[in-house]
Amino acid sequence: MLLDVIALSFLVALLRGGRIKEFPKFNQIKLLIVTILLQACAVFFPTIGGLFISIAYVFILAFLVFNREFEDMRIFLIGWFLNAIAIWSNNGKMPIDLVQAAKLPYDLEPVINGTNFKHSVLTESSNFPFLTDVIYMPSIIPRIISIGDIFIMLGAFLLVQRLMNKPISLLQLREGKSYATKN
């Protein structure tokens, strides 16, 4: 779903002179596998799909926490955390704003009749509407994103830079040293 962002990130990393030499070692890769399995379960059992997705988010967050020494993972963590709040509080599905979604060239039928395993319709009764999929992003691939997705895209960009051995350090941003108000 982030194909364009990832492709763009690789392009930037290439222009910055990055090449893949070795893959960074991530911890607890098995958590990611569990997440993928859970998502697959959600597809096969759409009626209780929300429960699987909710649990899948716990595992994703756990994976990110185990890999928090990478700064880009912490950016991911913010994004996934914000999305998780929206999903956990809305029965395991991410509500999507139909007003914005109407601009998309896709068929919204599964979302409207509740058979989409990941998304539901944003209504008055949805919790934390501002954290759900409400922002229309026209390019490169048109989609509806949430505020959490902004962080995930940034995290993906930073992660690709790291993969290409050109990590952008966010180290400057440190409490006390970086924030005058806390100095």
Add this chain to the structure above:
Amino acid sequence: MRQKTNYAVWIKGIVVQIGFVIAAIYIFYTSSSEWAVREHWGVLSTYTLLTIFSCFAPVRISNTILTVNNAVIFSGILLYGVWVGVWAAVIESLIIAFLVRFNPLKAIINIGQLLMTIWTVAFLKDWIEGFGTVSPIISDLFLAVVYWFVNLILCGLGISYFHQMTWARTVKMMAKGFTSTYLLLLILAGVGSRLVESYGPLTLIPMMIAFITISYVFHHYYDNLQRLQQKVEEVKSFNHNFLTTMAASIDARDRYTSGHSQRVAYWGREIARDIGLSERKVEDVYIGGILHDIGKIGIEDEILNKKGKLTPEEYDKIKQHTVIGYEIILQAGMFNELLPAIRSHHERIDGRGYPDGLAGDEIPLMARILAISDAFDAMVADRPYRKGLPVEEALQEIRRGSGTQFDPILAEHFIRIVQRLPYEELQSIIGMESIPQKQLQEAIR
């Protein structure tokens, strides 16, 4: 007194740990209902992007890095209201909390002070708008100052609690560090907001470029400044080493007067402090004391270390040390401010001293101070060929010389200083072979 201090710390603790947290929760809760409004979502996502951008584009000032987040928050308050400011603050806090080591209590206290600042500014903004006649330029400027001030006061309260300093001192220290840049950023944010209001969001692009340029300029400016400071430190440390070596070589040269220069420097510094000279001048007197006999380097060993009485010719040669020292320091081109001390510390108030026969106020103050210190140490210090005079007798000599040999006012100060000292301390100063180098370095730092 102690009771009172504990009480104050206790109250501060309650205000910071409970008051700030309650305020944070209350303001967060009241704003979150505004976030649920559909029309506001575009603004929220725009300010999320702005906050992310500003978190990663810090402006560096001398010893700290200032992010432009406060400018983003401030513009949010001006353009839309308290809920945007709170949103930007929450996003910023999330980024900080996830990116740096996380301390939940400190994080929530920090966001508490920020939210209270935002709330106060938004409240005042509504209040000013109620008049309807105040020009936006004036009100923005006023609100910028309020933002800075409230932020400073509340932040200072939190920091002073955690670092156990007084509130006033913390605020003063913080204000000294970054006020100008902080206000500049807020005023730019005010201007930017008004531009966006009049000409639409595209005006943000030139504003961003302005921010980046400012950040870049500051970066280079402070980089250069830092390099310069480093150089100054190097030169200073070179000077210290030079002085220490000088003092050591003077004392090594004259084996009868080991530690003399440092004791003279010590007494000189005491007098200079007692008469209320500035710290800088006191330091000059101290270094002057260290170097006052440097000219003895140019006197032959036989004369300098001669036992028994000197012939008049030999005595004349000894007297030359003031001029020789003066020439050495003059040629070195350093410590020019010490020249009078080195040349004139054997002058007398009545004009019968050497080398120039200056009288009264013609003798530089530093030299008048060192003359007393020099004479006193020469009298009380033990020499291999004679025992030093008892302190009381030496003071009597100084009293006797007051008005003829010594400046009467300085002599009076000196006698008081010596009499004030407890006996043991006095003996340890007099008997001191040489003051450890550490103290010398501390004194001239």
